Structures are given as C-alpha cells and as structure tokens.
Amino acid sequence: MSTIRKLKKNLSFNIICSVVVILLMFSGIISVIGYISFYNSLTREYDETTYAICETAATLVDGDKIDAYLAGGEQEADYQLAQRRMDVLCEKMNVSLIYVIKVDTSDYGSFVSVFNSVNKKTDYTRWEAGYHREATNEEYCQMYQRLYSKQSDHEKIFRTRNLNGAPPHITSIINIENSKGEVTALLCVQRPMSALEEGRKPYLISISLAVVIAAVIAATVALNFLNRQFIKPLIEIRKEAQRFARENVAGNNKLDQSISHIDEIRILAASIEKMEEDTLKYIENLTQITSEQERIGAELDVARNIQEGSVPNVFPAFPDRKEFDIFASMTPAKEVGGDFYDFFLIDDDHFAMVIADVSGKGVPAALFMMVTKILIKERCRIAEGTPAEIVQYVNDRVCANNQADMFVTVWFGILEISTGKVFATNAGHNQPAICRGSGQFEFLPGPHSLVIGAMPDISFKTYEFTLQAGDKLFLYTDGVTEAINENKELFANSGMLNSLNKKKDGTAREILEQVKHDVHYFAGYAPQFDDITMLCLNYNGTENQMNKELHVEADIQNIDILNDFLSEYCSGIGCSMKVQTQLSVAAEEIFANIANYAYGEGSGYADVKLDCVEDKLSLVFEDSGIPYNPLKKPDPDIKLSAEERQIGGLGIYMAKKLTDDVTYRYEDGKNILKLVKIIK
Amino acid sequence: MDIIKQKNENELVIKISGRLDTNSAPELEKAIMESIEGVEELTFDLAEMPYTSSAGLRVFLKAQKQMNKQGHMKVINICEDVLEVFEITGFSDIIEIA
Numbered sequence: 001m002s003t004i005r006k007l008k009k010n011l012s013f014n015i016i017c018s019v020v021v022i023l024l025m026f027s028g029i030i031s032v033i034g035y036i037s038f039y040n041s042l043t044r045e046y047d048e049t050t051y052a053i054c055e056t057a058a059t060l061v062d063g064d065k066i067d068a069y070l071a072g073g074e075q076e077a078d079y080q081l082a083q084r085r086m087d088v089l090c091e092k093m094n095v096s097l098i099y100v101i102k103v104d105t106s107d108y109g110s111f112v113s114v115f116n117s118v119n120k121k122t123d124y125t126r127w128e129a130g131y132h133r134e135a136t137n138e139e140y141c142q143m144y145q146r147l148y149s150k151q152s153d154h155e156k157i158f159r160t161r162n163l164n165g166a167p168p169h170i171t172s173i174i175n176i177e178n179s180k181g182e183v184t185a186l187l188c189v190q191r192p193m194s195a196l197e198e199g200r201k202p203y204l205i206s207i208s209l210a211v212v213i214a215a216v217i218a219a220t221v222a223l224n225f226l227n228r229q230f231i232k233p234l235i236e237i238r239k240e241a242q243r244f245a246r247e248n249v250a251g252n253n254k255l256d257q258s259i260s261h262i263d264e265i266r267i268l269a270a271s272i273e274k275m276e277e278d279t280l281k282y283i284e285n286l287t288q289i290t291s292e293q294e295r296i297g298a299e300l301d302v303a304r305n306i307q308e309g310s311v312p313n314v315f316p317a318f319p320d321r322k323e324f325d326i327f328a329s330m331t332p333a334k335e336v337g338g339d340f341y342d343f344f345l346i347d348d349d350h351f352a353m354v355i356a357d358v359s360g361k362g363v364p365a366a367l368f369m370m371v372t373k374i375l376i377k378e379r380c381r382i383a384e385g386t387p388a389e390i391v392q393y394v395n396d397r398v399c400a401n402n403q404a405d406m407f408v409t410v411w412f413g414i415l416e417i418s419t420g421k422v423f424a425t426n427a428g429h430n431q432p433a434i435c436r437g438s439g440q441f442e443f444l445p446g447p448h449s450l451v452i453g454a455m456p457d458i459s460f461k462t463y464e465f466t467l468q469a470g471d472k473l474f475l476y477t478d479g480v481t482e483a484i485n486e487n488k489e490l491f492a493n494s495g496m497l498n499s500l501n502k503k504k505d506g507t508a509r510e511i512l513e514q515v516k517h518d519v520h521y522f523a524g525y526a527p528q529f530d531d532i533t534m535l536c537l538n539y540n541g542t543e544n545q546m547n548k549e550l551h552v553e554a555d556i557q558n559i560d561i562l563n564d565f566l567s568e569y570c571s572g573i574g575c576s577m578k579v580q581t582q583l584s585v586a587a588e589e590i591f592a593n594i595a596n597y598a599y600g601e602g603s604g605y606a607d608v609k610l611d612c613v614e615d616k617l618s619l620v621f622e623d624s625g626i627p628y629n630p631l632k633k634p635d636p637d638i639k640l641s642a643e644e645r646q647i648g649g650l651g652i653y654m655a656k657k658l659t660d661d662v663t664y665r666y667e668d669g670k671n672i673l674k675l676v677k678i679i680k
Numbered sequence: 681m682d683i684i685k686q687k688n689e690n691e692l693v694i695k696i697s698g699r700l701d702t703n704s705a706p707e708l709e710k711a712i713m714e715s716i717e718g719v720e721e722l723t724f725d726l727a728e729m730p731y732t733s734s735a736g737l738r739v740f741l742k743a744q745k746q747m748n749k750q751g752h753m754k755v756i757n758i759c760e761d762v763l764e765v766f767e768i769t770g771f772s773d774i775i776e777i778a
Contacts, residue, residue, distance in 0.1 A: 556702050563701075581731055581761040588733045592702045638770025642744045650769060651734040657768040 012231050019219045027211030034207045035200075042196050043170070047156050050172035050191045053093050054154075058187050060085045061100055061115065063178040066185045069114055070102065074129050083115055090117035096169060097124055097190040100176065103135075108144040110134050114185055122192075147175045148183045160196065168193040233260040237269055244276050248283060251276075300335035300363075307336050307366055310373065312343060315509065323417050323542050324351065327508035328535035329516060331479075337531035338365025338408075339477045340373050346380050349417050355475040355535050356410040357429065368406045372398060372452065376412065387412045387425035388462040391452065395427075399456035407453035411475055418542050420467040425460045427452050430481065433474040433500060434465075438568055441474065441500035443493070468548055469541025469572045472511065474500055479532035483519045486526045491519055508536040540572060550608040554623060556595045559588055562608060566619075569610050573617070575679050582658040583619065586675055589651035590621050590630075598625025598671065615680040619659075621673045628671060629664045631656075683711045690720040690751070697728035700736035709739045716743070720751030727757035737771055744775055754778045 008014070060082050069079050090098045100114040113127035127133070135141045143155040153175060160168040171190045175183040236259060240251060259269050308330070317326055328341045338358030346352050354376055358365040375394040379385070385393070391412055398408070411432060413424035428451035434444040449460040467473065476496065483491040499518035503511045512534050519532060541548075550565045552558050566587055570580040587608070594606050607622040630652045636645075638653075656662050661676040681698035692715055700708060716722065722743065740755070747753035754776040758766070766772040 559701055559703050563699075578761060582764075584731065585733050585765060588701055588735075592733070592735065639773070640770075642741060642748060642774040645741055645774065647734070647738040647741060650737065654734055654765065654769060658765075 011234065012227070015226055015231070016219070016223060019222050020215070023215035023219055027208070027215050030211055031204070031207050035204065038199075038203050039196070042193075042199065043158060046170045046191065046193055046196075047172065050095075050156070050170050050189055051154055051174070053089070053095060053098075053191070054172050054174045054187055054189045056093075057086060057089055057098050057189060058174055058176055060089070061176055061185070061187065063176045063184045066100075066102055066114060066176070066178075070112065070130055079115075079129070083117070086115055086117040090119050093191075095119060095189050095191040096122045097188070099127065100185050100187050102185045103144045103148065105148055108135065108141045108148070111144070111186075143173060144186065147173060147186055150175070150183065158193070160193065168196055229260045229262050230265060233262075233265045233269065237265075237272055240276075241272055244272075244279075248279075250280055297335075303363070303366065304332070304335045307332075307340075307370070310370060311340055317343070318345070321417075323540055324415070325508045325538040325540065326353075326536070327512050329512060329533070331516075331528070331532040332361075332366075333479070333528045333531050334362045336363060336366035337361060337533075338369050339479065339531035339533035340369045341475070341533055341535045342373055342377060343535065344377060344380070346414065351415040351417055352377075352380050353413050353415065353473075353475065353535060353537060354410060355429065355477060355533060356408050357477040357479075357531070357533070358408045359406050361531065364404060364406065368404070368408060368453075372408050372410070376410075386462045387414055387423050388449075388460040391425045391427055391449070391460045392458070395452045395458065395460070396456050398453045402453050405453075407451040409451050413473075415467065415537070415539070420469070420471070420539055420541060421464060422467060422473070423462050423464050425449060425462050427460060430476060430478055433476075433497065434467075435472040435474075435500070435504050437468065437470055438564060441472070441497050441504055443497075444473075467539040469539065470568055471539050472504070472508070473537045473539070474511065474515075475535040475537075476515075477531060477533045479528075479530035480515065480519055480534060482530060483523050483532065484526055484529060485522050486524050491522050495519075495522060508538045511538075512536045548610045550610075552606055552608065554591075554595045554598060554604050554606040554625070556592060558595075559591060562587060562591050565608065566610070573612050573679070575617075579677065579679050583617070583675075583677055586655040586658045586677075587619060587621075589655045590673055590675070593630060593651060594621060594623045594625065594671075597628065598623045600626060612679070615678055617677045617679045619675040619677070621675075622670045624670055627666050629666070630673070631662060631664050681707065683708060685711065685715055687715060687719075690718055691723075692716070692719040692721070693723045693725060695725040695728065700729055700732040700739075702733060702735040705733075705735035705739050708736070709742065712739065712743050716746055716750075718750075719747075722747050722751065722753040724753075724755040725757055726755055726759065726762060729762060730759055732762050732765055734769075737765070737769060740771065740775060752776075 062078075062082075065078065069076065069082075072079060074080065074083070086098050096119050097117065099116040101111040102114055103111040111133060113131040113133065114129060116127040116129075116131075118124045118126045135144065139157070143157070146152045147155060155173045157171045157173075158168070159171070169190055169192045171188055173186055173188045176185045176187055178184045243251060254273060258266075260266055311328070311330060313328075315327055318324075326343055328343070330337065330339055330341060332339070338361055340354070340356050342352075342354040344352055354373070356369065356372060358368045358372070372394065375397050376390065379390050379393045391410060394410075407428075409428040409430075411424065411426050411429040413422045415422050424446060426446055427449050431443045431445060433441045435441040444465065446463045446465070447461040450458055481491055481493050481496050485491075495518070496515060499515045500511060502518075503514040506514070515534060516532075548565070548569055550562065552561055563584055566584055567580060570583065575583075591606065591608075598604065598606075604624055607620075609618075609620040609622070611618045611620070633649050633652060635653050635656075636649045655675060659675040659677045661674075663674045663676075665672050665674075681696065681700060681704040684695040684697070686693040686695070694708075694712065694715075696708065698704070724740070724743075744753055756778045758777055763772070763777070766775065766777065
C-alpha cells in the first residue's frame, strides 16, 4: 500500500502514466479510423469483382429461354451446357454460389430456382431447377422489385454479422433480360469475403502494434524530454534545497543555470541559488552580531565587577569603629548603573558619605559615575573643605569636560564622629530620611542646590544637623521611591518610610535589607526600572565622649519623657538593667523636686545632660528656679517606725544612695545638680 | 501601671503591674483608699512591679500606717531592684516583706 501511495506522489510516475494513457487513447482512435477505411475499401473491391463475375455468368444464360429451361428440365441439352459452364465458372472464380432465379412478380415474395451452381468447397445444397422458395426477407423482396422494374441493374448485400457460423460473404444480384429488354430472371453470385475475415485480424494486430510502437517511441521521447528538462532539474533543485536545509553551508557545485530550457525551472533554480546566498549572508551577519553581543556582554560583566569593586562593599566596613555602623547596597537596573554610594574616613574624626544618581542609565551613566566618585574622594583626600566647597570643586571639574551634557544628583555629608555633627550638601538629590532616638523615620529637610554637571562656577549650600547616639540616617536614590509594581503604582516616599519603620531599631544592614525586600516584594514581576542604591548609617555616638541633652518643661507629667531619654541612653552605652533602674529612680527624684518646688507656683524648664566618660556616667540637672541646695537638707532617719516617718527628704536621700556622687552648685542663675554613677 | 484588686471579706490583695512613679503613685493611693476600709489583711503582690520611686514608697508608708490601726500588711514577690530601694530607705524594716 505504502509503495503505491509513494508512487502516486512521485512526479515521474505520474507524468509517465499520463503520457501512456493519452497515447493509448490516441492509438485507439487511430485504430478505429484505420479499420473503418480498411473495411470500406475492401467491400468496394469485393462489390466490383463480384459484379464482374455476375456479368460474366449472365452471358451463359439466354434471357429468352428462361421459361424453356424450366419447362425442359435439367435433361435438356441447352440447360446442361449452361449449367456445366456455370459450375466451371463457380469453381474457377472461387465463389460459393451462382444461381439464377425466376421471381414471382405478383408480390416478389417467392421465386423458382432456374440454375444453381454450388462450389464443392462449401457445404451448400444445390437447388434443382423448379425448386420453389420464399424470399429470405423483406430486404430481398425490395431488391427483386427494383431489379425487375429496372430501377437498378445491380444490387448487393453484405453479410458480415449474425451469420450463425457462416463466413462473411457478399451476394451480388443482376437482372437477365430477354431480347425484348424485359427482365426475365435474376442472377445471383454469393462470394465469401475470406479476405475480410483473414485480413481483418492481421490488419488490426499490425495497426495496433504500429500504434503501440509509435506510442512507446513518443512516450520515450516525451519522457526523455521531461526527464531531462523538467524532472531531473527538479530533483537536482530538490536535492540542493534539502542539502542546504540540512547543512546550511554553500554547496561545492552551484546549480547550473542551463539546467533546463524551461524558463520556470531555470528561474526556480536561480531563485534557490539566490535564497541560499542570502541565507548564508544572513547567517554570517547574525553570527557576527551574536559574537559581538557576547563580547559586549562579557565586557559589561567585567565593567560590572569593576563598578561593584569601586565602591566599598565589604561589611562591616569599619569593624573597629563602634561609633557608627554602616551598610549600603547598589543594584543597577542594567549590567552597570549610574547610581553610586561611597563612604570613607577623611581622618580619624571625619567620615564622608556620598549617594548619587547620574542622569540616564547603563554605560554612559556608569562612566560619568566613576568620574564623579573619584573626583569627590580625591578632593576630600587632598585638602580640607566644607561639603559645599568640595561639591563645587567637583562640579567645576565635571562641567569642564561634560561632552554629553549629563548631570548627577549628589547628597554629600561629612560626619564629625566625636560630636555627631553632620555637614552636608544636597545637590539636587532626594532628602535623606532620619530616625531620631525612639522616634520614627522621617525626611530630614535641608536646602537644595543645583545638580552637579549642569553649570560651572555656581556655589553650593552646606547645612548642618546633629546625630545623637542611636540616630539613624538613611540615604537612597529615586530607584527606591520610584520603584513601580505591575499596576504602575509607585512605591513612593510613604512606602519607603513604612518599610524603614518596620526595622527602625535594627542594625544598618537589617534596615536596608528590609527596604530592599519590601521594594522587591512591591515590584513583584515588574522589571526593575531604575538603579536602586541605599546607604544606612546608625550613629552610636562616641563611647568615651557621649553626651546628650534633654530640654523639657519642669512638669511632673514629663517624667516619662525623662525616663525614655535615660533608658535609651543607657541601652546605647550598654548599662545593666540594675544600673539603669537605679539611675532612673535617682533622676525621677531630682526631677520631681524641680517640678514641685523650683518654680514655685509658676513654670519653667529643666535641662538634663547625660555624659559618659569611660565608666563614669554623669547626669546633670539644671533649672533656673529658686536657688536651692537639696544636699543641705539632713538625711531622713531611716530607723524610725512607720508612725514616726516623714516622707519629705526621702527622694534626695534615695538619689544619693543610688548613685556614687552627688554635687550641687549655683551658677549663672542656675541650680546645677550633678549625679555621677559608675556604670561598670 | 495596672492595679488588680482581689477582696475576700476582710482580706485585700493588690497586684501592681508596671512602674510605680511620681505620676502613677496617686492612682495607687486612690485605689487603696477606696478599698481599705474594714480590711484586716492587706497584701501587695509586686511580682510585676520592676520600679518604685519615693512617691511609691510614700503610698506604701501611708498604707502601712493605716493597717497598723486596723490589721496587718505585707508585700510579696518583691523584685531585686525594688527591694534595694526598700532597704536603702529602711522601709524593709517597717514593712513586712514576705
């Protein structure tokens, strides 16, 4: 089955079959036409010769003596002479029958035999003279009538079909006239058409053979032509197309343009060649582009490593410095980014922090970023200066060679580690977020200056703020606040502050990673749109010189504020809970005293200053109230019974007992009470 | 600061949770004065009280004076830091610490 199905799809097979079928039909038609003309010429020939035999036979019969022949019978000498001659003629001319009949002219439906010669080679029975017989059929009757009435002098009838086994034959009939010109009898000659019988088969065989040979020759020629001009070229083209599809390389031999004389085939071959050439060109181009992309990709990887290595990325960055804890991260949107952070110690007491965002992204931004970063750091290294001076220097250098009109927003701050004071310049950058004490993260306002790279010779503003121990400063680029999710919603300032506050008591790393996580979670499957860079500084204050101040209204209700202030400070320096509680009780007693008595019926403020030098923690209370030295008051007698005890004076006594030293002085209109506690 | 009172006939147990300082002491004083009448056995449970100042001591003294008239008073479950305050001030001598 599959072989047949394959053959049905095979072009050569289909064409051969079509040609053969067409040629067979053609040869069939030729055979039929040939046979018809063969038959016609043969019957004409028979008709003419048989007619001649009839004419010859008619000379043997005397038309005037027909009735005499019949009356005299076969014994008559004239009859016998004519009969003998007729028999000889019959044998010599190789006809089946020669007979003379007298037709009953009343209805031409019957006749009487006069003479009858039968060829000995046939099986016919001779009719005796006077033998009466009905006409064979109506056709004969009509012929008899036409001959008797002289409408024709020659009739013929061919019997080639429905012969009941008899060979085909022709019967030719002429009339015999008497001397008066009247028709007295009819002479019939029946001649076998053996030539037709014998000639038909060989003729048909030969013509068929001739046609088949012609068909084969024609088919061969046609096939040869088709094969050479059509099928072979097509197979060549198919092979070449298959080979190309498999190998995708140029072939050893090109398709010959004279592959065929048929235009369509030549065009097809040329098109295939052209397609191959074009495809090869495309492949070559694509390979080049791909390798170029790979090269660029590899270079970008290296560039990324260089960029990552150019910013401090080992944490903890300053394991020896307990005064602060810093963590930062940089996540470019592309391989390399235009954001950067930087931090470094200018000297032992000055710590520089930078966060910046170059306009644009990718390689140009990365190059610009490197220039800016190096300029800032080098300027800090070579000479002292305020942040404004440093940024101005950087701006002038950047502007001098700013071919691409790029700019960079920078927040640059210098922390004085010993005091917590920060001097900063904000060149068009986002406001940092700050978390003070136990409060929440909020934005730290400050004056803005123009971005770096926009315009040379402009001045920048420095502003100042102080970090207390426990304060946190968070620097970031707009990649954080402008991160978008799949619904194109912004993470926004509120999102960032919420995130910061989740971990506001954590380490710098914890805070930053919380924000990073939240931004990532918020963005979901939305691609990172901008570089995301963050820096978090937790300022712990200096261990040997930490001071803090609280300026608070001397109201007993503010004890909680005092207590928070104190406990936060104590946690920051690592006091034990016991020391913390003792200090807390002492502080409350002093503060309650000030609140209740220092300002009489009026109100005023109390300043509380905490300072820790080595293991000595000093707690100083200042108020501008009535001068009063509580230490002058004698200690209460703690041996008295409950009934005798007075509650007054107990608070100061407790303060003294719970601390290591208490001193009082009055200075510049202020009561100054100092408690000292050894904390370790 | 939270105050939980349990009164059983003439017995009163007052449980204090949180800091007892100048601000919260008047609240405790009020709570005691509301319930002290007829109480013969007053107990302060200080398990949850980590801190007291002189203002707190004043309230305890006042309660002690009152209970001296009508019955007996003690504090239980006192924590270390508070005990220290009681000791410094001699209150551990006038208030029974169980």
